Amino acid sequence: xxxxxxxxxxxxxxxxxxxxxxxxxxxxxxxxxxxxxxxxxxxxxxxxxxxxxxxxxxxxxxxxxxxxxxxxxxxxxxxxxxxxxxxxxxxxxxxxxxxxxxxxxxxxxxxxxxxxxxxxxxxxxxxxxxxxxxxxxxxxxxxxxxxxxxxxxxxxxxxxxxxxxxxxxxxxxxxxxxxxxxxxxxxxxxxxxxxxxxxxxxxxxxxxxxxxxxxxxxxxxxxxxxxxxxxxxxxxxxxxxxxxxxxxxxxxxxxxxxxxxxxxxxxxxxxxxxxxxxxxxxxxxxxxxxxxxxxxxxxxxxxxxxxxxxxxxxxxxxxxxxxxxxxxxxxxxxxxxxxxxxxxxxxxxxxxxxxxxxxxxxxxxxxxxxxxxxxxxxxxxxxxxxxxxxxxxxxxxxxxxxxxxxxxxxxxxxxxxxxxxxxxxxxxxxxxxxxxxxxxxxxxxxxxxxxxxxxxxxxxxxxxxxxxxxxxxxxxxxxxxxxxxxxxxxxxxxxxxxx
Numbered sequence: 001x002x003x004x005x006x007x008x009x010x011x012x013x014x015x016x017x018x019x020x021x022x023x024x025x026x027x028x029x030x031x032x033x034x035x036x037x038x039x040x041x042x043x044x045x046x047x048x049x050x051x052x053x054x055x056x057x058x059x060x061x062x063x064x065x066x067x068x069x070x071x072x073x074x075x076x077x078x079x080x081x082x083x084x085x086x087x088x089x090x091x092x093x094x095x096x097x098x099x100x101x102x103x104x105x106x107x108x109x110x111x112x113x114x115x116x117x118x119x120x121x122x123x124x125x126x127x128x129x130x131x132x133x134x135x136x137x138x139x140x141x142x143x144x145x146x147x148x149x150x151x152x153x154x155x156x157x158x159x160x161x162x163x164x165x166x167x168x169x170x171x172x173x174x175x176x177x178x179x180x181x182x183x184x185x186x187x188x189x190x191x192x193x194x195x196x197x198x199x200x201x202x203x204x205x206x207x208x209x210x211x212x213x214x215x216x217x218x219x220x221x222x223x224x225x226x227x228x229x230x231x232x233x234x235x236x237x238x239x240x241x242x243x244x245x246x247x248x249x250x251x252x253x254x255x256x257x258x259x260x261x262x263x264x265x266x267x268x269x270x271x272x273x274x275x276x277x278x279x280x281x282x283x284x285x286x287x288x289x290x291x292x293x294x295x296x297x298x299x300x301x302x303x304x305x306x307x308x309x310x311x312x313x314x315x316x317x318x319x320x321x322x323x324x325x326x327x328x329x330x331x332x333x334x335x336x337x338x339x340x341x342x343x344x345x346x347x348x349x350x351x352x353x354x355x356x357x358x359x360x361x362x363x364x365x366x367x368x369x370x371x372x373x374x375x376x377x378x379x380x381x382x383x384x385x386x387x388x389x390x391x392x393x394x395x396x397x398x399x400x401x402x403x404x405x406x407x408x409x410x411x412x413x414x415x416x417x418x419x420x421x422x423x424x425x426x427x428x429x430x431x432x433x434x435x436x437x438x439x440x441x442x443x444x445x446x447x448x449x450x451x452x453x454x455x456x457x458x459x460x461x462x463x464x465x466x467x468x469x470x471x472x473x474x475x476x477x478x479x480x481x482x483x484x485x486x487x488x489x490x491x492x493x494x495x496x497x498x499x
Contacts, residue, residue, distance in 0.1 A: 015193050018222050022243055026226060026236030037233040039103050045092050047241050052088035054248050055081045062213050070453055073124030077213040079146045080120050084220050086150035087113050105232040107177045108157040110224045114184035117221060121191035128198040181228035188221045209258055219247045291319055337471050345499035346389040348418055348428055355397030385420050385428035387496040389472050396468040400492055403461030408448060409438040412487060426498040434490045441482045452478045473497055
């Protein structure tokens with residue numbers, strides 16, 4: 001899978017040791033302490049409460065990370081962490097509910113956890129193998145559903161356990177629980193090993209922060225195996241709790257350290273980017289000014305021919321545009337919006353015509369002819385709208401068109417419409433409907449959704465366009481759907497403030 005041999009061996013040995021060492025240690029200690037029970041309900045509650053905090057905090061940390069740095073399969077790992085948050089709380093609650101004996105330890109959260117892990121972790125593997133099929137989802141809705149489902153599963157499992165206990169007795173109920181815990185836990189461990197190696201491959205053959213989530217899930221799987229092999233309150237059972245204590249300490253320290261390193265690195269890179277962009281833009285501006293002065297003196301020479309004057313004029317226009325780009329380089333890095341003096345009234349329709357021409361599309365008043373093939377573009381722009389913008393608006397339209405044609409496919413039919421919004425906010429909207437002909441619609445649709453995720457730089461043209469619109473104080477949305485045989489329909493909506 002593209003992982004260095006030593007890393008692959010190291011991960012495999014670590015996960016194997018994570019299972020074997022606690023198991024062997026538990027067996028040795030069992031022989032020493034025999035069947036002695038160590039009932040410490042208070043300590044058990046504290047451990048489970050700390051474990052719930054660790055799982056919940058980790059789920060939140062990974063959720064915040066994937067919003068800006070998407071990683072394949074991480075959503076499923078977060079779902080498992082949320083389940084274990086609920087499961088650890090359930091272990092506390094079930095131990096103090098009336099109707100249960102004092103010191104009762106339920107195995108149902110572990111049974112349900114083993115079953116859930118065996119289903120969810122392979123889903124992470126599947127998403128890692130097919131990242132282009134990943135769909136854009138509303139995470140908050142999924143996580144809310146996960147929490148409610150986890151509570152329902154544990155309650156249903158406890159009711160089913162009581163039913164089986166009443167019919168078949170404790171021996172059969174315990175044997176069935178242990179069998180489920182062991183079988184599904186071993187399946188989960190194999191899936192975790194595969195997922196970690198695939199993540200390492202996706203990260204250039206090295207382990208990354210994203211591997212921490214799967215490592216944390218592996219600990220709960222190992223604890224489930226230990227709980228299945230040892231009776232409650234025995235030394236082997238307590239070894240599983242000690243394992244959790246060590247995990248809480250280790251993962252807390254690791255996550256804090258990684259957070260500090262990541263924050264320092266981000267601040268350092270941002271400072272360097274702003275400082276060097278400012279310096280380089282100044283140097284570029286100096287050289288461009290010198291070039292413009294030289295070209296101006298050539299254009300003022302009475303002996304210069306018309307063809308040379310035309311070339312000089314084009315060169316001066318390009319240099320002025322480059323000078324403008326270098327001037328605002330820092331703004332694109334920092335994300336600061338254009339100030340009042342940097343924007344003014346701009347015709348939305350004229351900007352669209354200029355963008356079509358810059359994108360290589362020869363436009364007329366109502367149609368556009370694309371160079372490669374006969375593909376008409378309908379322009380419904382009878383009414384113009386003046387918005388607060390500058391020359392970068394042309395770039396936003398141009399790179400949107402170029403990004404879609406380059407990353408997705410050739411245009412089939414395109415409709416561009418300007419809509420003047422009558423609401424009090426006084427916005428104008430440009431809506432572009434593009435039918436693109438592709439060979440594999442499902443894969444292209446998955447790629448498109450990955451391109452338009454927040455923070456994604458995979459399609460730099462689309463990311464640049466969105467950044468421009470945001471700097472102009474507007475908003476931009478992109479959506480896609482399969483509408484016909486090998487046709488993907490893309491809708492781009494750009495909303496800007498009226499002047």
